[in-house]
Amino acid sequence: MRTSIATVCLSGTLEEKMHACANAGFDGIEIFEQDLLVSPHSPEEIRDLAARLGLSLDLYQPFRDFEGVPEELLAENLYRAEAKFRLMRSLGMDLMLLCSNVGTATIDDDELAAAQLRRLGDLAARYGIRIAYEALAWGTFVNDFEHAMRIVDLADHPNIGTCLDSFHILSRGWNPAGIEKIPAEKIFFVQLADAPQLSMDILSWSRHYRVFPGEGAWELDKFMGHLVRSGYNGPVSLEIFNDVFRQADEERTAVDAMRSLIWLEERTSVHLLETDGPDARYPMQLATLPQVAEPTGFNFAEVKAENTEHVQQLLSQLGFTFRGRHRTKPVQLWTQGQARIIINEQQARGLEPTIAALAFDVEDPLVAASRALQLKATAVPRQSQANEAVLQAVKAPDSTEIFLCEATPDGTAAWTDEFATDGAKRSGQDLITHIDHVNLAQPWQHFDESVLFYESTLSLAPRPSTEVPSPVGLVRSQVMRTEDGNVRLALNIAPLVMEQPGPSAESAYPQHIAFACTDLIALARNAVASGLEFLKIPANYYADLQARFRLAPELLATLQELNLLYDRDETGEFLHFYTATVGSVFFEVVERRSSYDGYGAPNAPVRLSAQYLLSKHG
Numbered sequence: 001m002r003t004s005i006a007t008v009c010l011s012g013t014l015e016e017k018m019h020a021c022a023n024a025g026f027d028g029i030e031i032f033e034q035d036l037l038v039s040p041h042s043p044e045e046i047r048d049l050a051a052r053l054g055l056s057l058d059l060y061q062p063f064r065d066f067e068g069v070p071e072e073l074l075a076e077n078l079y080r081a082e083a084k085f086r087l088m089r090s091l092g093m094d095l096m097l098l099c100s101n102v103g104t105a106t107i108d109d110d111e112l113a114a115a116q117l118r119r120l121g122d123l124a125a126r127y128g129i130r131i132a133y134e135a136l137a138w139g140t141f142v143n144d145f146e147h148a149m150r151i152v153d154l155a156d157h158p159n160i161g162t163c164l165d166s167f168h169i170l171s172r173g174w175n176p177a178g179i180e181k182i183p184a185e186k187i188f189f190v191q192l193a194d195a196p197q198l199s200m201d202i203l204s205w206s207r208h209y210r211v212f213p214g215e216g217a218w219e220l221d222k223f224m225g226h227l228v229r230s231g232y233n234g235p236v237s238l239e240i241f242n243d244v245f246r247q248a249d250e251e252r253t254a255v256d257a258m259r260s261l262i263w264l265e266e267r268t269s270v271h272l273l274e275t276d277g278p279d280a281r282y283p284m285q286l287a288t289l290p291q292v293a294e295p296t297g298f299n300f301a302e303v304k305a306e307n308t309e310h311v312q313q314l315l316s317q318l319g320f321t322f323r324g325r326h327r328t329k330p331v332q333l334w335t336q337g338q339a340r341i342i343i344n345e346q347q348a349r350g351l352e353p354t355i356a357a358l359a360f361d362v363e364d365p366l367v368a369a370s371r372a373l374q375l376k377a378t379a380v381p382r383q384s385q386a387n388e389a390v391l392q393a394v395k396a397p398d399s400t401e402i403f404l405c406e407a408t409p410d411g412t413a414a415w416t417d418e419f420a421t422d423g424a425k426r427s428g429q430d431l432i433t434h435i436d437h438v439n440l441a442q443p444w445q446h447f448d449e450s451v452l453f454y455e456s457t458l459s460l461a462p463r464p465s466t467e468v469p470s471p472v473g474l475v476r477s478q479v480m481r482t483e484d485g486n487v488r489l490a491l492n493i494a495p496l497v498m499e500q501p502g503p504s505a506e507s508a509y510p511q512h513i514a515f516a517c518t519d520l521i522a523l524a525r526n527a528v529a530s531g532l533e534f535l536k537i538p539a540n541y542y543a544d545l546q547a548r549f550r551l552a553p554e555l556l557a558t559l560q561e562l563n564l565l566y567d568r569d570e571t572g573e574f575l576h577f578y579t580a581t582v583g584s585v586f587f588e589v590v591e592r593r594s595s596y597d598g599y600g601a602p603n604a605p606v607r608l609s610a611q612y613l614l615s616k617h618g
């Protein structure tokens with residue numbers, strides 16, 4: 001599959017955008033006219049730069065408001081078009097996108113529109129240029145890809161074809177199956193965009209909220225399936241108008257874009273295998289990736305800090321056992337049940353405690369790492385000594401290191417042998433069984449990128465995102481998880497004011513690790529006895545709990561005494577509490593009763609407010 005991307009997706013100058021596209025591995029680009037108009041470089045210089053970078057210049061766009069007009073206006077439009085054809089010759093380009101008329105069309109007549117396109121085709125042919133006619137979702141008379149195609153058919157000109165753009169098709173709810181009926185040679189170009197499902201006017205939705213495939217709500221693998229079955233074999237291009245991408249680092253956005261296309265290509269090939277069987281053949285060749293199953297659990301989480309006492313204290317008060325230091329590195333291991341926490345003091349000068357790494361149990365770490373690398377994840381270089389486990393690791397978009405560890409049938413981890421077992425084994429029962437979920441703060445400009453990263457590399461599925469009010473703004477939260485719930489990752493974007501000064505913006509907003517336990521009340525009592533600092537929950541919360549749930553008075557009194565939070569739904573009950581925050585880390589302990597599957601979402605504003613008060617007034 002040939003990959004392309006419109007320059008409008010990225011921030012920067014045209015030159016910077018082109019470098020970013022080439023570095024990310026795109027085959028070609030669409031030049032968005034505005035980017036050329038403001039460039040200090042001549043069309044010839046841009047053509048030469050593209051050649052040096054190995055980028056094909058696939059599409060010049062957009063040309064607007066041409067068809068469905070009276071004759072005098074048509075003459076002006078042809079004059080405008082010819083100037084652009086000359087420019088395209090200087091650029092060495094031969095395909096122009098024409099949007100359906102949204103401004104000047106006054107005549108709703110397909111025959112007339114077709115005749116006018118035919119005249120444009122004749123003119124374009126003299127310059128060796130072809131025109132791809134695209135139905136904009138808000139076109140005055142033409143807003144449907146099948147309608148645009150009827151006009152292209154009527155025009156019946158070799159230089160007039162269509163451009164399909166998934167946004168305009170899916171935003172209006174048109175059935176993309178119709179793409180299969182279009183003759184492949186009439187599909188001159190294809191643009192892809194995903195989008196969150198929003199209810200707003202389509203123009204604003206399109207201009208501000210498009211995202212890369214896999215970052216929105218649409219089934220683009222199915223869309224691509226229709227396209228592949230049509231016999232189309234030209235470039236598949238990303239055209240994303242997005243307010244965040246326009247100001248984020250273009251090199252990074254281009255990699256995110258490329259990841260989305262690599263992933264979509266794979267999803268499409270899997271989809272076609274399922275629907276059409278292994279013997280189906282199409283002109284478009286689709287690359288695949290090493291297949292990975294969902295991770296089966298958390299292997300460990302790592303907290304990094306210069307000064308580790310406070311974290312050690314919290315873990316010890318929660319009933320964790322210190323299992324010793326690593327044989328060769330300044331690293332400690334703390335465990336309880338299958339919950340493993342590494343406290344890492346390496347290269348941590350001046351660093352307040354922060355979550356630095358997460359590890360997942362996977363079937364085959366080498367295969368999983370190879371998939372992640374093919375999806376353009378950055379490898380984390382590891383130094384390991386002889387006879388130490390070589391762990392595979394890649395960097396997530398927020399810089400968290402993601403380790404891929406081999407799953408074992410009993411949930412143990414072989415690498416723990418590398419820790420000297422000089423730690424005293426705590427007597428007593430392990431009430432904590434494993435890591436239930438981890439909550440990571442994401443920089444606002446990388447949120448969509450993170451969702452795609454975890455979905456494409458680790459096969460975690462995104463759940464609908466929610467918004468939680470805090471005293472200083474809304475926190476957007478999206479859970480990525482496995483079907484069975486053994487791995488749950490909540491990604492948050494914090495309001496900007498919550499970002500406190502710290503070693504990096506990412507680590508400033510508090511993040512947490514939640515442990516699952518079998519008896520929260522018993523664990524909380526032990527923790528109180530050992531002096532754990534709980535996050536204090538206000539009395540008003542308990543009055544509201546009583547109003548909502550009519551709890552037995554003894555239970556309510558216990559919850560309030562121990563600063564526990566409570567939730568209940570038709571699937572079961574949920575009890576949880578939070579510790580104080582150290583650096584940017586705090587811990588949560590949860591007890592899921594029956595098959596409760598959530599996270600106590602109604603309690604999140606209470607937690608955020610309590611943490612805010614604590615950070616302000618101590």
Ligand SMILES: O=C(O)c1ccc(O)c(O)c1
Nearest residue numbers: 062099134165206207239
């Ligand atoms: O929003 C627009 O005007 C616009 C322009 C060109 C396109 O290809 C498109 O899909 C939208």
Ligand SMILES: [Mg+2]
Nearest residue numbers: 134165191239
């Ligand atoms: Mg488009």
